Amino acid sequence: MAGLSSANRSEKNTSRRLVDRFTEWSLNWVPDSMVFVLALTVIVYLMALVFTDHGPVELVDDFASGFWLLLTFAMQMCLMMISGFVVADSKFVKSGIIKLVDWPKTPKRTMLMFCLVVGVVCWFHWGIGLMLSIVMGKQIAVRKRGLGIHYPFLAAVAYSTQCIMANGVSQAAPLLMATPGNFLEKTVGGLIPLTQTALSPFLMTFMVIQLFAIPLLVMYLLPKKENAVELDEALASEFAHVPPATGDVKDLRPAERWERSPVLPTLLALVMLFWVAKFFWLNGVRKLDLNMVNFTFFAMGLLLHRTPQSFISSVKQGVNTTFGVIIQFPLYAGIFGIISNSGLAGVITHWFISISTTETYALIVVIYTSMMDFFVPSGGSKFVIEAPYILSAGQHLGVPAHHVVNAYSTGAQLANNIQPFWALAYLAAFKLKFQDILPYTFLFFVLSGIMATIAFLVFPTGL
Structure with a gap:
C-alpha cells in the first residue's frame, strides 16, 4: 500500500507540474486581447501584401473602408452582454438561486442540479448563464459547507458548463447570420435563420447529448468527501455578507420619488x-x-429591477464587461476590410479547400476555430475574421453555410476550457488560480472535443 501511495503521489506531482507549466506558458505568452488584435492587424496586412496584388497604400484603404463596418454589430453585442448581466443581477433571480441551492441535500444531487440549471440558462443566454453560474456556485460553496464538495472542482464545473453550453441561441455568429442587413448577408445569399443553426435538429441534438454528458462526467470526477477541500471560513464570511439595506428615505424630492418608482419601468416592460x-x-x-433577443432581455431587465434607480445601477456594472467590444470591434472590422477587399479571403479559401473534403471540412473548421479561439477568445470578433474564407470554402466544397456556422460556433467554445481569458471573471469571483481549475476543465475540453469530432464526422453536412 505504501508503494502504491508513493506512486500515486508521484503521478499527481507529475500532472501538477504539467498543469503548472501549461498555465505558466499561457499566462506568459498569450497576451491581452487588445495586444493580439493589434498584432493580428499587422500579420494580416503583411499576408495581404505578400499574397495579393494590393500595394501598401491600397491595403491601408482596405483597412479604413472596413473600420466602421461593425458599429451596429458592436452595439448589438454590448446590449446583449449588458442585458444578460442586468437580468442575472436582479433580486428576483438571486433569491431564486438561493431556493434552488437549498433544495438538494447531497453533494451529487447538488452538482447535478447545478450542471442542469447552468447548462440550460447558458444555452438561452450566455451572459445570464455566466453571472448565474458564479452566483450559484458561490452560494453552493457557502450553504453546502460540510457536505464535502471540493471547492476548486465546483468552480471548474461552473466555468466548463458555461463554456460548453453557451453554444445556444445567444451565440453571436448564428444570431448575426439571422439578423437582416448583416455584413455577410450577400456572401451567403441571404439570411440564415436560427432554425438552421442554433435551433437546427443537428445542433439541438448535439447540445442535449452534451447537457446529459456533463453531469455524468461531474459525477465520475466528484472528489470523495475525505479528499475535498471546502471553502475556508474567511471566504465563506465574505461570500455570505449582505450589504445593509438603505431603507426608505423620508422627504424625497419629486425627482427622487420617480427614480424609486416602479410605475414607468413596469409599464414599459409590459408593453x-x-x-x-x-x-x-x-x-x-x-x-x-440579435435585435429580438436584445429587445426581450432589455424588457425583462426593466421588469425584474422594477425601479429606474436599480436598473441603471445594474447597467453601470454591466457596462464594465463591454469595453473590449467597444474598442476592439473597429479594429476587427478593419482586418475584415483587408481580408475581403484585398483578395486575401480567396487565397485562404484556397488553402482550406486544398486540405479538406466535403466529409472533413466541418471538423476542420471546428479544430481551426478552436485553435484561433485560444488567441481571439471572443466568438463574435473572431467570426468577423474567419467568416469570409470559411464560408466561401464551405460553398466550394458543398458544405451548407448553416453547417459551417454550426461548426464554427461549436469550435469557438472548445478552447475556452483550457485558456485563461474567459476564466478570469470566475477566478476573480471564486478567489482561485487558473492552476486550481485547469486539471478539471481540461477533462471537460477532452469530453466536448471527442463529442464534436464524432458529431461532425458522422454528419459532415448536417442532418
Whole structure:
C-alpha cells in the first residue's frame, strides 16, 4: 500500500507540474486581447501584401473602408452582454438561486442540479448563464459547507458548463447570420435563420447529448468527501455578507420619488413583452435574431429591477464587461476590410479547400476555430475574421453555410476550457488560480472535443 501511495503521489506531482507549466506558458505568452488584435492587424496586412496584388497604400484603404463596418454589430453585442448581466443581477433571480441551492441535500444531487440549471440558462443566454453560474456556485460553496464538495472542482464545473453550453441561441455568429442587413448577408445569399443553426435538429441534438454528458462526467470526477477541500471560513464570511439595506428615505424630492418608482419601468416592460409575445405568436422562432433577443432581455431587465434607480445601477456594472467590444470591434472590422477587399479571403479559401473534403471540412473548421479561439477568445470578433474564407470554402466544397456556422460556433467554445481569458471573471469571483481549475476543465475540453469530432464526422453536412 505504501508503494502504491508513493506512486500515486508521484503521478499527481507529475500532472501538477504539467498543469503548472501549461498555465505558466499561457499566462506568459498569450497576451491581452487588445495586444493580439493589434498584432493580428499587422500579420494580416503583411499576408495581404505578400499574397495579393494590393500595394501598401491600397491595403491601408482596405483597412479604413472596413473600420466602421461593425458599429451596429458592436452595439448589438454590448446590449446583449449588458442585458444578460442586468437580468442575472436582479433580486428576483438571486433569491431564486438561493431556493434552488437549498433544495438538494447531497453533494451529487447538488452538482447535478447545478450542471442542469447552468447548462440550460447558458444555452438561452450566455451572459445570464455566466453571472448565474458564479452566483450559484458561490452560494453552493457557502450553504453546502460540510457536505464535502471540493471547492476548486465546483468552480471548474461552473466555468466548463458555461463554456460548453453557451453554444445556444445567444451565440453571436448564428444570431448575426439571422439578423437582416448583416455584413455577410450577400456572401451567403441571404439570411440564415436560427432554425438552421442554433435551433437546427443537428445542433439541438448535439447540445442535449452534451447537457446529459456533463453531469455524468461531474459525477465520475466528484472528489470523495475525505479528499475535498471546502471553502475556508474567511471566504465563506465574505461570500455570505449582505450589504445593509438603505431603507426608505423620508422627504424625497419629486425627482427622487420617480427614480424609486416602479410605475414607468413596469409599464414599459409590459408593453415591450406584449410585443415580444405577439412577435412569437405570428413568426415563431424562425425570425428570431440579435435585435429580438436584445429587445426581450432589455424588457425583462426593466421588469425584474422594477425601479429606474436599480436598473441603471445594474447597467453601470454591466457596462464594465463591454469595453473590449467597444474598442476592439473597429479594429476587427478593419482586418475584415483587408481580408475581403484585398483578395486575401480567396487565397485562404484556397488553402482550406486544398486540405479538406466535403466529409472533413466541418471538423476542420471546428479544430481551426478552436485553435484561433485560444488567441481571439471572443466568438463574435473572431467570426468577423474567419467568416469570409470559411464560408466561401464551405460553398466550394458543398458544405451548407448553416453547417459551417454550426461548426464554427461549436469550435469557438472548445478552447475556452483550457485558456485563461474567459476564466478570469470566475477566478476573480471564486478567489482561485487558473492552476486550481485547469486539471478539471481540461477533462471537460477532452469530453466536448471527442463529442464534436464524432458529431461532425458522422454528419459532415448536417442532418
